[in-house]
Amino acid sequence: MDTEQLTKLFQEQRILDDRILENHDLESKDLLKDKLLAFYVEVGELANETRCFKFWSFKPASKREIILEEYVDGVHFLLSIGLDLEFNDASQLIIKYTKKSRGSLTDHFHAVIESINRLREGTNQKNYQELYNEYLSLGIALGFSSNDIIDAYFKKNQINHKRQESSY
Numbered sequence: 518m519d520t521e522q523l524t525k526l527f528q529e530q531r532i533l534d535d536r537i538l539e540n541h542d543l544e545s546k547d548l549l550k551d552k553l554l555a556f557y558v559e560v561g562e563l564a565n566e567t568r569c570f571k572f573w574s575f576k577p578a579s580k581r582e583i584i585l586e587e588y589v590d591g592v593h594f595l596l597s598i599g600l601d602l603e604f605n606d607a608s609q610l611i612i613k614y615t616k617k618s619r620g621s622l623t624d625h626f627h628a629v630i631e632s633i634n635r636l637r638e639g640t641n642q643k644n645y646q647e648l649y650n651e652y653l654s655l656g657i658a659l660g661f662s663s664n665d666i667i668d669a670y671f672k673k674n675q676i677n678h679k680r681q682e683s684s685y
């Protein structure tokens with residue numbers, strides 16, 4: 518993902534977040550803790566769809582499209598948290614992005630969860646960058662390209678707007 522694409526994602530995320538805040542009368546509320554918990558939950562839902570940790574079962578993973586949908590729910594919260602903390606300088610994030618190669622999908626999930634925890638304990642740019650790197654590396658490990666992620670993000674973003682229209 519290049520700087521221009523990431524900047525566009527942050528812009529779209531801000532529009533959605535502002536709409537949600539207005540709709541739910543939350544303009545002056547600090548929602549960081551809730552967003553971090555929401556991110557944990559999304560990561561859990563994503564792990565569930567991949568079934569990567571279900572060593573006791575022969576049931577296959579969900580379809581790629583379902584896994585991608587879950588993944589971009591997490592992208593929404595990743596961006597939203599970056600905006601709240603004002604760590605949304607796309608050029609900085611891209612320059613400092615380093616792909617983390619982990620052994621298994623389970624290792625990737627643990628690394629993301631640990632990064633969310635670290636950001637909660639220390640809300641600084643370095644910890645946000647680490648979380649960004651880990652979540653993008655997880656996406657690569659799941660087999661998603663930047664274009665897959667961007668297209669699926671915009672699709673879910675529209676659904677999120679529709680849900681706000683219908684007083685979801």
Ligand SMILES: O=c1ccn([C@H]2C[C@H](O)[C@@H](COP(=O)(O)OP(=O)(O)OP(=O)(O)O)O2)c(=O)[nH]1
Pocket residue numbers: 533534537589590591593594597673677
């Ligand atoms: O401030 C926010 C809050 C939420 N979202 C987005 C992220 C995600 O794409 C969606 C919430 O996830 P989901 O669609 O799973 O919502 P849910 O209420 O948990 O869905 P369901 O009732 O279907 O389980 O809303 C944002 O972008 N910004």
